[in-house]
Amino acid sequence: MTPAARCASAIEITDKILFGQAAEQVLTNWARGHRFAGSSDRAAIRDLVYDGLRCQRSYAALGGAMTGRGIIMGGLIAQGADLADIFTGLGYSPTSITPHEGQGPALATLPPAVVFDCPDTLFSSLKESLKDDFELIMQAMQKRAPLYVRVNQSRFGMTEVECALLEEGIEVTANNNVNYALEVTKNARKVQSSKAYLSGSIEIQDLSSQAVIAALPDTAAMRVLDYCAGGGGKSLALAARGAAAVFAHDANPRRMIDLIARAKRAGTPIKVLDTAALEGEGPFEMVLTDVPCSGSGAWRRDPENKWRQSIESLQEKTKVQAEILKNAARLVTTGGYLAYTTCSLLTCENEDQINAFLANNTDFSIKLQQSFSPLTGGDGFFLALMQKALVNETSVTIKASL
Numbered sequence: 001m002t003p004a005a006r007c008a009s010a011i012e013i014t015d016k017i018l019f020g021q022a023a024e025q026v027l028t029n030w031a032r033g034h035r036f037a038g039s040s041d042r043a044a045i046r047d048l049v050y051d052g053l054r055c056q057r058s059y060a061a062l063g064g065a066m067t068g069r070g071i072i073m074g075g076l077i078a079q080g081a082d083l084a085d086i087f088t089g090l091g092y093s094p095t096s097i098t099p100h101e102g103q104g105p106a107l108a109t110l111p112p113a114v115v116f117d118c119p120d121t122l123f124s125s126l127k128e129s130l131k132d133d134f135e136l137i138m139q140a141m142q143k144r145a146p147l148y149v150r151v152n153q154s155r156f157g158m159t160e161v162e163c164a165l166l167e168e169g170i171e172v173t174a175n176n177n178v179n180y181a182l183e184v185t186k187n188a189r190k191v192q193s194s195k196a197y198l199s200g201s202i203e204i205q206d207l208s209s210q211a212v213i214a215a216l217p218d219t220a221a222m223r224v225l226d227y228c229a230g231g232g233g234k235s236l237a238l239a240a241r242g243a244a245a246v247f248a249h250d251a252n253p254r255r256m257i258d259l260i261a262r263a264k265r266a267g268t269p270i271k272v273l274d275t276a277a278l279e280g281e282g283p284f285e286m287v288l289t290d291v292p293c294s295g296s297g298a299w300r301r302d303p304e305n306k307w308r309q310s311i312e313s314l315q316e317k318t319k320v321q322a323e324i325l326k327n328a329a330r331l332v333t334t335g336g337y338l339a340y341t342t343c344s345l346l347t348c349e350n351e352d353q354i355n356a357f358l359a360n361n362t363d364f365s366i367k368l369q370q371s372f373s374p375l376t377g378g379d380g381f382f383l384a385l386m387q388k389a390l391v392n393e394t395s396v397t398i399k400a401s402l
Contacts, residue, residue, distance in 0.1 A: 001041040004086045004093030007072050009034070010048035011094060014068030023049065023304050043189060047144075051075055053303035055142050057114045062104045069094065077102060117142055121310050122346070126296065129347040133373065137345065140374045145300045147188040148378065149202040150210050151180040152266050154240045156201040158182075164196045175377070178211045180240075183377070200265040205233050206298070207378030212341050215370060215383060219243040222285035222336075225278075227328045232259035232270070234290055239268035247281060249273045283333035291321045293342040293349050297372075297380020318348055325357045329364065332388045338364060340384045350382040363389050 001009070009030065016026045027049065031042055052059055052071040059074030060066040072094075076083060089096035107115050113123045116138035127134045149172070151161045158174065162182070165172055171186035182202070184191060196202045213234055220242045226235040229248035236259075239246040248270050250256050256272055263270040273281055294314055299306040325340060332338050340357075342349050350371070358364060364386045372381035 001037060001044075002091070002093070004088060005091070006041060006044050006048060007076070007086050008092055008094045009037075009045050010052065011068040011072050013045065013049050014052055014071055017049070017053070017304060018066070018068065023053065048072060048075070050303060051144070053307075054144075054300055055117050056303070056307060057117050058107060058110075058142075061107065061110055061114055062102075064101055064104045073097075073102060074104065077104070117306075119306060119309050122294070122296065122314070125314075125346055125348065129345055133375065137374050137380070141300045141306075143300060145206070145298075145379065146377060147184040147191065148175075148205060148207045148210065149182050149184060149191065149197075150205040150237060150240075151182060152201050152203065152240050152268070153180050154242070155267055161196055161201050164201065165191075165194060168194050168196075170194060170196075175207060177376075178207060178214055181207055181210045183207070198265075200267055203233065203236055203262070203266065205237065206301075207376075208297070208343075208372040208381035209233060209379070210237065211372055211378065212339075212381055212383045213237040213241065215368065216286070216288075216339060216385065217337060219286060223247070223281075224286045225249060225273075225282070225284040225288065225331060227287050227289045227331070228291055228324065229259065229272075230255045230290070232256055232262055234288060235259065235270050236262060236266055236268060238288070239263065239270055240266065244285075246270045247273050247284070249275070249278060251275070278331060282331040284331055284336060285333055286337040286339065287328045287332050288339045288341070289324050289328045290341045291324050293317055293321065293344040294346060295343055296345045297343040297374065297382075300374070301379065314346075314348070318353065321349060321353050322356065325353065329357075329361055329388070334388055335390045336388050337367070338386045338388065340382075340386070342382045343379050344382060345380040350384075354384040354386075358386070365389060 013026050013030055017023050027046055052075055056071060059071045062077045063070035063074030076086060083097050083102050087094045087097040113120055118126060118138055130137050151158055162172055168190060169187050170190050172182040172184050175181040191197055222243050223245045224238050224243045225247045227249055229235050229250045232248055235246055235248040248256060248259055253274060259272060294309055295302055295305050329338055344350060367387050368385040370383045372378060374380045
């Protein structure tokens with residue numbers, strides 16, 4: 001496919017997403033209906049679509065319309081491309097540009113929420129939460145996220161994995177702050193078909209998500225519950241670092257459908273529990289709650305989620321978060337730990353939730369509170385580690401921010 005034909009396809013796909021269809025489903029359906037498109041074409045079109053979603057407001061402003069055509073056109077303008085080379089109206093290219101297209105205002109003249117591709121509904125909350133880092137973090141969210149993998153430390157060594165990946169042309173760099181984390185710097189699209197991935201020696205996992213697990217206390221003698229396991233990435237990381245037993249639970253068991261196969265591949269046994277089985281298996285020495293949230297710290301990975309946020313949906317999520325904390329706390333043994341995490345940048349989903357929980361649960365005290373910024377490489381993340389007191393025990397508070 002020519003670059004112009006790729007843009008035409010990206011316009012078609014983006015229009016469907018703007019009308020409410022899920023991005024991944026639209027891309028999958030498009031690929032099935034266009035078997036002639038090679039892997040490089042599909043990858044290029046995916047990049048055009050997702051780059052457009054990340055910068056939806058600013059690109060639409062540059063392109064003159066909140067449409068697939070306006071967004072893709074705005075992206076080309078932002079890159080300094082010559083629109084006349086793409087919008088020719090010939091063959092499979094988009095129709096020719098009109099005299100008024102591509103004449104959008106300069107970004108510097110537009111409101112900050114447009115310039116930084118921030119939804120109006122969360123603009124004030126984000127600015128208040130991020131303070132002086134607001135602009136830098138929102139700019140980071142306009143770019144593609146780096147790909148990180150976690151080495152399965154229970155079975156493989158770092159050098160062994162790095163060499164195995166390099167043999168398949170996949171280049172990686174070790175992270176200086178998080179053990180067993182590797183950033184993929186070349187041939188990221190080969191990772192999921194690599195021998196290292198298929199053999200269970202690595203798992204795809206964001207740097208901040210890995211850092212959260214690394215910051216938890218030694219779990220070697222603990223029975224650990226991942227209360228909101230989802231796909232099970234943190235369950236697998238907990239099992240790999242060593243624990244007496246790891247249990248996974250999710251309110252929607254369908255989210256864990258692949259976990260058993262992933263655990264088998266990694267060689268790290270994990271017991272999946274439905275809600276009815278929780279009480280029988282508990283209490284636990286550690287309960288991890290990676291709660292549903294706005295996902296504002298991971299918008300560059302899931303940009304369509306950014307534009308679906310509302311004040312109402314945020315209020316509903318904070319209610320769910322408080323309920324999860326209350327329910328999970330009951331499953332923690334005395335002296336045990338309750339870990340609360342989000343991939344959110346918002347104070348109302350992070351510090352405010354912990355302050356409210358501690359005010360109503362005086363038998364818990366904060367041990368560690370840590371924020372992970374997109375400016376350090378991974379997603380925006382928040383961790384609060386609390387401990388359930390033994391009789392007459394006092395705790396020391398530790399606060400950190402990375």
